[in-house]
Amino acid sequence: MSSSISLARFLATAQQQQHLDHDLAALISAVARTCVSISDAVSQGALAGVLGEAGTGNVQGEDQKKLDVIANQMLLDGLAWTGLVSGMASEEMEHASPIPAEYPQGPYLLLFDPLDGSSNIDVNISVGTIFSILKRGEGELESQFLQAGSQQVAAGYVLYGPQTMLVLSTGQGVQGFTLDRHCGEFMLTQANMTIPTATKEFAINMSNQRHWEAPVQRYIAELLAGKTGVRGKDFNMRWVASMVAEVHRILTRGGIFMYPRDARDPSKPGKLRLMYEANPMSFLVEQAGGAATNGRERIVSLQPEGLHQRVSVILGSKEEVERVTQYHFE
Template sequence: MFSQPGKTKFQVDLRQHLRDQNISGNLVHLICEVAEASKYVINAVRTGDLGVAGTSNLYGEEQLALDVLSDRIMRKRLQHSGVVCNIASEEMEEIFQVTSNPQGMFSVAYDPLDGSSLVDVNLAVGTIVGIYQGQDLLQPGRKMVGAMYILYGPRVSLVYSVGKGVYEFTMNQLMEYTLTREQIQMKPCGDIYSPGGLRKKYNESNERFIRYLEEKGSKLRYSGGFVPDINQILMKGKGLFMYPALDGSPNGKLRLLFELNPMAFLLEQAGGAATNGEIPILDIEPEGLDQRCPVYIGCREDVSKAGEFLNGTC
């Protein structure tokens, strides 16, 4: 087992580690419930139906059977956790209220299986989760009390933060999560870039920024999955992911509540940054569940440079 930068002396499981973080017992329980749900999701990914469910989500996107099953697994686990009052999923049309009494409870926004269309070609996918205190989900991501993602790849890993640094846990043969990296940190700048969207639909500012990255020797690394691409940047400690405004899609593709806020929280905790090109992702006031926005996320200096190109100062 290894950590960052040195080796840990003993194997530490997730629950034990969370209890040492001096957070509420309810938050410990919630994060562990998500971890338990992920065990059923990975089983569904490995053995489940790859066909179409015959339904659409609130964005009009055709749902896969795995999307629906993963959402059901996650929602049931959260619903019966005893510590969640409101749930919002990328696969649901509205907020699901578990209880009208939010005292000591949390609200959770999640994408149950981000990148699900990649499963049939055996590429990595993931679950993304953002946690808020109380019942209000439509507030800036800066007010989250925790964020996490689970990557279902050659190994299953869980990465989380409760505002006290970023930690990675890996699922072992007994399907238990044990600590593998602690206090993960990003370098100021990197040499990897992951550009989403069709490049021919980029505006001139984004095109110039891409040329700048290429000229400085950055290598293109893009899987088509948000979770594996962010995980690569975070674990290598360098790089930039971007999904900019496109011709015909001025708000990009990725959803603020379900995808961008949790990842921005994690990257900032690791010393990185995330912006829509004008303001930090975590400072954006959400206007609804379906809100999307452009994103530039990764090493702080690279994100700052993207803003300079977009604002015409570079």
């Protein structure tokens, strides 16, 4: 792909073609700029004293890493003054954050997981930022965020790996940009990313196998049986424990990622958060020709009931997602 196309140029072209408005383009640019700063903090690691535990917990009762807190504050500080958002919500905060009165209100809402896969930080494995953009609604702020994933006007993630990459969709396919640190710009390097329909690769946390429901047990048993089983082919398993890294691999070469419901806590329909993880990633996957369900329904069709709602996630190459979803109905 032409490395001469910057994110700024790409967004300007999309505005000219009336695919997005000026404020949405500016918001995406502002998120990207902030993520460059997060990338710098992540890359410094122990040199900047940002590794290790923060000594605090988030609303889900999970221990926070120092970089969880730092990245969350960077996004709040980097977007609050822009006049592009009227509120922000984060996996790390119990309630939605309104824009301070001294700043102008904007037409959009921003949701984010500031540092997905943060358990990998201290061992120098890829982590990332996931974001979702919705149009501002009416009424009390927190209720405005409770829109189905199909209402997203843009979604994406920034992967902090060997390269820092922004993967973005505004509803017109999925584009991949790589950060050129010489000029500080994201440059288009993977245009129109497409997920292969079929795959031989799956990602799931096998340590939870004994807790899975019967349809998932059946599906994984078939994959593990390989050529000698009903599928008649061998599969490879991957597990990074970073959703950004898992989805990026699927967008690059195909595969299926699963974090299914299990029996450990019957009150929780899944591990991952609908608003901060499942919705934006499902939006990207569908835009790239893949599929994403909770085992029975399209994830982006679900009506959220709360900011921190959890959901079962099965996404990736369409043939495999459709197969395991069908097993849930059978």
